[in-house]
Amino acid sequence: MTDANVITQHYTLGNLINVIRDGVEQLGKSIDEVTIDDLAPVDEFHIGGRIATEAFLDQLGITSEHHVLDVGCGLGGSSRFAAQRYGCRVTGVDLTPEYVETGNVLCKWVGLDKLIRLQVEDATALPHPAGSFDRVYMMHVGMNVADKASLVSELYRVVRPGGKVGIYDIMQISEGDLAFPVPWATEPGGSSVSPPGVYRSALESAGFNIIAERNRREFAIEFFAQLQARVSGAGGLPQLGLHILMGDSAPVKVKNMIENVSLNLVAPVELIVEKNA
Numbered sequence: 001m002t003d004a005n006v007i008t009q010h011y012t013l014g015n016l017i018n019v020i021r022d023g024v025e026q027l028g029k030s031i032d033e034v035t036i037d038d039l040a041p042v043d044e045f046h047i048g049g050r051i052a053t054e055a056f057l058d059q060l061g062i063t064s065e066h067h068v069l070d071v072g073c074g075l076g077g078s079s080r081f082a083a084q085r086y087g088c089r090v091t092g093v094d095l096t097p098e099y100v101e102t103g104n105v106l107c108k109w110v111g112l113d114k115l116i117r118l119q120v121e122d123a124t125a126l127p128h129p130a131g132s133f134d135r136v137y138m139m140h141v142g143m144n145v146a147d148k149a150s151l152v153s154e155l156y157r158v159v160r161p162g163g164k165v166g167i168y169d170i171m172q173i174s175e176g177d178l179a180f181p182v183p184w185a186t187e188p189g190g191s192s193v194s195p196p197g198v199y200r201s202a203l204e205s206a207g208f209n210i211i212a213e214r215n216r217r218e219f220a221i222e223f224f225a226q227l228q229a230r231v232s233g234a235g236g237l238p239q240l241g242l243h244i245l246m247g248d249s250a251p252v253k254v255k256n257m258i259e260n261v262s263l264n265l266v267a268p269v270e271l272i273v274e275k276n277a
């Protein structure tokens, strides 16, 4: 079981914008000079960071005419990437107010605030009319949502006919208890990891056609190895990195995540689906 308070408490730090501003200064830049590439190590909170975002979003056929919904946008790193790469408008929604407030400030810093609006909303009860968006995507959010059927039926409702939806989540691959804490939950009660089959049946029941599915386990293992090599090569953590979002327990969360993926209990999986025109 997961509830909104458990989720927002898990992700809230209280001083995030100041910590990111300090990190930017340590890079030797001012907030007027910072780029989305500088911010990517801290604002893309999913396995594979920017590399994963690019490989995932490029499958959705996003154009500059599109209005895109980023569900569970966090700090909006992938919203900024999408707006800059495709020239589209993006609405990002997330349960955690601190992420939304910080994300909107980051959009201003990089000059993308005209294209992007981040708002506090619950993905399972979106306040948008049916068919509001040309494309909808969600990265590493479903692990916090117990009711996949409600989540997926909202994605179906808000995308227009003929529109595409992408999901990139950590999914259960084999039976067994996960090591906790993990980046999305301190203990099992805050986690709702499901197998790809649960997503597939929720998506098909909602009315979607499944276009593609890709297990990113090998990519994840390579990503973790490169991350560890970079940290030991540099002799410590970078100025901006996901350790900032994960707080004091970052080392154990990362260690457990690597172990859970190595044991093939979980893996990041992409699903790309389409709503009939």
Ligand SMILES: C[S@@+](CC[C@H](N)C(=O)[O-])C[C@H]1O[C@@H](n2cnc3c(N)ncnc32)[C@H](O)[C@@H]1O
Binding pocket: 007, 008, 011, 043, 044, 045, 046, 071, 072, 073, 074, 075, 076, 077, 078, 093, 094, 095, 096, 099, 121, 122, 123, 124, 138, 139, 140, 141, 144, 145, 183, 184
């Ligand atoms: C691991 S972070 C991923 C953030 C972002 N998608 C990214 O990849 O950088 C998970 C995010 O999902 C959000 N979240 C969890 N459950 C949610 C829900 N029901 N509605 C909206 N956001 C939710 C959390 O607040 C958190 O920001």
